[in-house]
Amino acid sequence: MSKPPPSSRRLWDLSPPVSPTAPIFPGDAPFQLQWTARIGPQCPVNLSAVSTSPHVGAHADAPLHYADEGAAIDAVALDPYLGRCRVIHAIDCGPLILPQHLAHAAAELPPRVLVRTAQKADTVWREDFTAYAPETLAWLAERGVRLVGIDTASVDPASSKTLDAHQQLRAHDLRVLENLVLDEVPEGDYELIALPLRWVGACASPVRAILRSLT
Template sequence: MVRWPDNPPVEIERTLDMERGDVANVSRLSFGSHTGTHMDAPLHFVRGGDGLDLMPLDATVGTARVIGIEDPVSVKREEIEPHGIGRGERVLFRTRNSARRWWTEDFMEDFVYVSEGAALYLAEREVRTVGVDYLSVGGFHEDGVETHEALLGAGIWVIEGLELSGVEPGGYELVCLPLKVANGDGAPARAILRKLEET
């Protein structure tokens, strides 16, 4: 499974095995807290910030908007301003990352990320949640720390590693539930989108 270069690898070990005479199968899972589809808590980049165990469920359960991004480098303020993003919104950005089916490939350094300027704009707009279709909201070569600090410092909950290849821009019902890890800086999550009916 693709992972951020300095994060722990994914390891799955069968510790009890019925084929070896055990009464049940039990496995040990080992991986970093920011592996695959996962969430970032403010604590990830904010000293003394909230952990995932303090995340209110309405941060990731409710209506969400998927916004298509054309810029091949980053999500920029100029591209998202016309969408009229409002206070309390949950916004998910679908970029060229999704077309690359990145989860089956080696780590790519040139993924589309949220620029610091766009992150500051989203913080100004007081959005509730931001989701992206790669392993980080911030870039690998630039705006990595700055984007995380802008979003998480504003109390915005972040979903990373979304698989949006078959998702069109528009309104959806979002259910994204991370593992409730005490004082967790991040944790794996299962994210589900259901298209809202046109009215």
């Protein structure tokens, strides 16, 4: 039986490298890896143990992250994280993504929208990253969007205590991806694959987020 030909569809990896130097919110748990076993005369394998916040690197927030009664990440449906997606550029749009920054690409929106706000995704922590205006999330939900993404640390500003954007996610039952790397991705439509891990009871999960060309 002959092997099928390799796919010609291009892939974009949206996931930043995760290491002990990966940027995190102040006070969050950094990524740590330690070896619990190494190959040697008495051991046939290498084994490692990982300790980390689930919000390090590209990740999916669970509703539990912003509501005590919200679902943990193991209980969310997977459909929103897989399927047709639109990347929209709002580069250097300012502190908040407003509907006007996305209107040029709003015709016939697919259920997933990722917004690129920076020329280069941050590799160190900074507080002045771009976030979503709450009304923008409501505007997207009204147009049938089920998942939103961003190339910064959060959909809310770092200084927010009320998390108004996260509460819009809750109100409209939207899923979210944060800390994406969209540096090399042109505006347009793609297939998104960004499945969260089945971490029971967790408020978020790392994802290996990728886009695949449609043809």
